[in-house]
Amino acid sequence: MGANVTTSNLNRRQFLKGAAIGSATIGVPFAAAAAVDDKKRFEENVVEPSAYLFLNLGEQAFIEAVVDHMVPADQWSPNGTQMGIANFIDRSLSSGWGKGERLYMQGPWKKGLPTQGYQLPLTPSQVYRTGITASNEYCMKQYQQHFAQLKANQKEEFLKGIQAGKITFSEALPSKTFFALLYDNVVEGMFSDPVYGGNRNKAGWKILGFPGAIATNGRNVEIYFDKPFHAPVFSIGDLA
Amino acid sequence: MATKLKTVDAVIVGFGWTGGILAKELSATGMSVVALERGELRNPDDDYALPNIRDELRYVVRQELMQDAARDTITARNLHTQEALPMRRLGSFLPGDGVGGSGIHWSGGTWRWTDMDFKIRSNYEERYGKNFIPKDMTIQDWGITYSELEPYYDKFEKVAGVSGKSGNLNGSIQSGGNPFESTRKNEYPLPPLKDILSAKIFSDASRQMGYHPFPRPSANASQAYTNPDGSRFGACQYCGYCQRFGCEANAKGSPQLTVIPIAMKNPHFELRTHAWVTKILKDPSSKKVTGVLYTNLNTGEEFEQPASMVLLCAYAFNNVHLMLLSEIGKSYDPVSGKGIIGKNYAYDTGVGATLFLEGKNFNPFFSAGGTNHVIDDFHGNWNFDRSGPGFVGGYIVSAGNNTSLPIGYHPTPGGTPSWGSAWKEAMAKHYQTSMNISTRSGVLPNRYNYLDLDKIYKNAFGQPLMRLTFDFKENEEKLGKHGANTVNQIIATINPSKTGKASGEKRSWGFTPYQSTHNTGGTIMGTNPGNSAVNKYQQSWDFNNLFILGANVFPHNSAYQPTGLVGALAYWTADHIKNRYVKNPGLLL
Numbered sequence: 001m002g003a004n005v006t007t008s009n010l011n012r013r014q015f016l017k018g019a020a021i022g023s024a025t026i027g028v029p030f031a032a033a034a035a036v037d038d039k040k041r042f043e044e045n046v047v048e049p050s051a052y053l054f055l056n057l058g059e060q061a062f063i064e065a066v067v068d069h070m071v072p073a074d075q076w077s078p079n080g081t082q083m084g085i086a087n088f089i090d091r092s093l094s095s096g097w098g099k100g101e102r103l104y105m106q107g108p109w110k111k112g113l114p115t116q117g118y119q120l121p122l123t124p125s126q127v128y129r130t131g132i133t134a135s136n137e138y139c140m141k142q143y144q145q146h147f148a149q150l151k152a153n154q155k156e157e158f159l160k161g162i163q164a165g166k167i168t169f170s171e172a173l174p175s176k177t178f179f180a181l182l183y184d185n186v187v188e189g190m191f192s193d194p195v196y197g198g199n200r201n202k203a204g205w206k207i208l209g210f211p212g213a214i215a216t217n218g219r220n221v222e223i224y225f226d227k228p229f230h231a232p233v234f235s236i237g238d239l240a
Numbered sequence: 241m242a243t244k245l246k247t248v249d250a251v252i253v254g255f256g257w258t259g260g261i262l263a264k265e266l267s268a269t270g271m272s273v274v275a276l277e278r279g280e281l282r283n284p285d286d287d288y289a290l291p292n293i294r295d296e297l298r299y300v301v302r303q304e305l306m307q308d309a310a311r312d313t314i315t316a317r318n319l320h321t322q323e324a325l326p327m328r329r330l331g332s333f334l335p336g337d338g339v340g341g342s343g344i345h346w347s348g349g350t351w352r353w354t355d356m357d358f359k360i361r362s363n364y365e366e367r368y369g370k371n372f373i374p375k376d377m378t379i380q381d382w383g384i385t386y387s388e389l390e391p392y393y394d395k396f397e398k399v400a401g402v403s404g405k406s407g408n409l410n411g412s413i414q415s416g417g418n419p420f421e422s423t424r425k426n427e428y429p430l431p432p433l434k435d436i437l438s439a440k441i442f443s444d445a446s447r448q449m450g451y452h453p454f455p456r457p458s459a460n461a462s463q464a465y466t467n468p469d470g471s472r473f474g475a476c477q478y479c480g481y482c483q484r485f486g487c488e489a490n491a492k493g494s495p496q497l498t499v500i501p502i503a504m505k506n507p508h509f510e511l512r513t514h515a516w517v518t519k520i521l522k523d524p525s526s527k528k529v530t531g532v533l534y535t536n537l538n539t540g541e542e543f544e545q546p547a548s549m550v551l552l553c554a555y556a557f558n559n560v561h562l563m564l565l566s567e568i569g570k571s572y573d574p575v576s577g578k579g580i581i582g583k584n585y586a587y588d589t590g591v592g593a594t595l596f597l598e599g600k601n602f603n604p605f606f607s608a609g610g611t612n613h614v615i616d617d618f619h620g621n622w623n624f625d626r627s628g629p630g631f632v633g634g635y636i637v638s639a640g641n642n643t644s645l646p647i648g649y650h651p652t653p654g655g656t657p658s659w660g661s662a663w664k665e666a667m668a669k670h671y672q673t674s675m676n677i678s679t680r681s682g683v684l685p686n687r688y689n690y691l692d693l694d695k696i697y698k699n700a701f702g703q704p705l706m707r708l709t710f711d712f713k714e715n716e717e718k719l720g721k722h723g724a725n726t727v728n729q730i731i732a733t734i735n736p737s738k739t740g741k742a743s744g745e746k747r748s749w750g751f752t753p754y755q756s757t758h759n760t761g762g763t764i765m766g767t768n769p770g771n772s773a774v775n776k777y778q779q780s781w782d783f784n785n786l787f788i789l790g791a792n793v794f795p796h797n798s799a800y801q802p803t804g805l806v807g808a809l810a811y812w813t814a815d816h817i818k819n820r821y822v823k824n825p826g827l828l829l
Binding site for chain 2: 069070071072074076077097100101102103104105106108110112113114115116117118119159163183186187188190191192193195196204205207208209210211212213214215216217218220221222224225226227228229234235236238239240
């Protein structure tokens, strides 16, 4: 997992995962470690930034692996999980949007023409659930491992395969449809306001030099005409 | 059984720009007016306030201010021989919802359409001959003239606080404005917005090529402003959150900032929100409409609101839908060419490219809805000879940033990977060093582009959804090719370090991505009941106490955005109702 094990919250989650599959003797240190972590987090007044609401453990591993592959830690930003993109996706899926708000959900259901857009009877959260299962099924068959355990070049091959629709799922869900939704959500998790759980520490906005929620540029538009603009980056939370 | 309410002088269906204008104007004469709006009343001070209005995910991606497709959407297909399917999530266009309608989230582009459009068929036949117009292109003269509308354009521009520079003031060509506009009696109420770099680079290059760039006229107040009704505007803050957002600075000309609060102070006016009109009621024997049927969405109760006049002021699609549901007029049939309601649906389209200019600082986050420069040399310029390219209509070309927020705007050159460090590096490098140049052309009506009722899919009230049959035709392809060539020539003049290329390749219209919310036609205006649903006063030929406002009355779409004309027509109609119709109800001639 590389760099992301350094954060305390992830340590705890890695530990939990270890506990679930590890030996029974792990019980005592688990409780002690959790207590230390909880005390620290309480003192730091941290609001569960990396807790999940919707994705199950296997889905979490899939999404974290996707976002860390697509958004690796480098000179431009921390990795996708550290940026909160996995949490952004999880919260989106547990929100009204994820449950099909503003989505016309009456049948009959037909495949339609390529110009007729989304025509599946699935809400976004159902697309994820179906898509992740189908992805892992494919990866097991092709690579004998779940996506999260693949080597970087295999992950690349798989993601390019579903992006282009060259890899097909046995489920009715077209791989391209799943990829398109996933990709949109990764971008949203990079660049939406941090209030939604992604773009943590405005790391996405910092890649671009986007100044966030600032309001009054009536003078800036002249002062910084063709000049670099550097200003504190404000989010909704900073101004609330 | 619906509860029958007390008769009012006028009932307005839908409460955005046109409903707001009519409500204010008619209630000011002492007429009793009720507006029924299916959405909610938002309070700009609370709802469009800092910091929450600065939320791209909520307002752009998740479409908070837009019509809820779960309750009511349309079905669509490209050809009348195909099966239409529901637009399950809004995509290509985004009609607004609630008090203020699309006037809340528009960018403010405000144009004066001219006799080039109003006399389109005569103009082209006279200059290029009858055979120049394709057989299935159902363009027609509108029956209205620019000179009739000029004072009403002026009125709307003043009410909406339009910033711009005239190009033709009382017949004298003005430098810095659009030399191809029709003559104006007055300058714009406010000077143009400040230049941003992308717009200036485009202007400089196009001027060098002999074109005539000018700042796009926009209802974004370039200065603090009080309009003739006393509505107060703040100065635009170039916040970068304009299209799809309510304006936090009260700088965007919007109905909820101007006409609506005035109407709401008038004791003769009443607004009912969460009121979903399902039907226009009619008395076929007397050729009058008698009111409307609506459901209170908060209680589920059904009401009949009788009225001496019915004014349809909802979004273009919804006005046509209500006409079809109420069986007023004959539904258009593309095979026989008979019927009027649903005819001449049109849209707009364009082509464009992204340029990469190393070393520049575009600061795309400093922008307003109208921070664009435009050339009209291939549209408003009647001297531009269409015989070579062979198209009807034309296109404007523009550049500048509007709402260049990071989820939707993080340009990278072609060949950049879709993810990984190289992708991030490309975004980091090019967010500040990119600009776009694009065209906009009106889609001209075609016999096979139309609206009717779907046979299968229903809305939340069990009523048939409206069905759109639409595709781009040969004229759009020709416009696209010519426009792409112009864009590519301007790019060559700018000589960027890297560039994409505009392409005019033939393509079909699709449900996604977002293209524009400039849907027109369906209850078109014309010179007689045989070729139109309404006369030039937006009055139904069949039922004289029914007025249908909005872009649904446009017999075709233009390269100009529609709202300036929608607003002018609303004031024009209001005047003719106040000064003529109420004194002598009947067909206005």
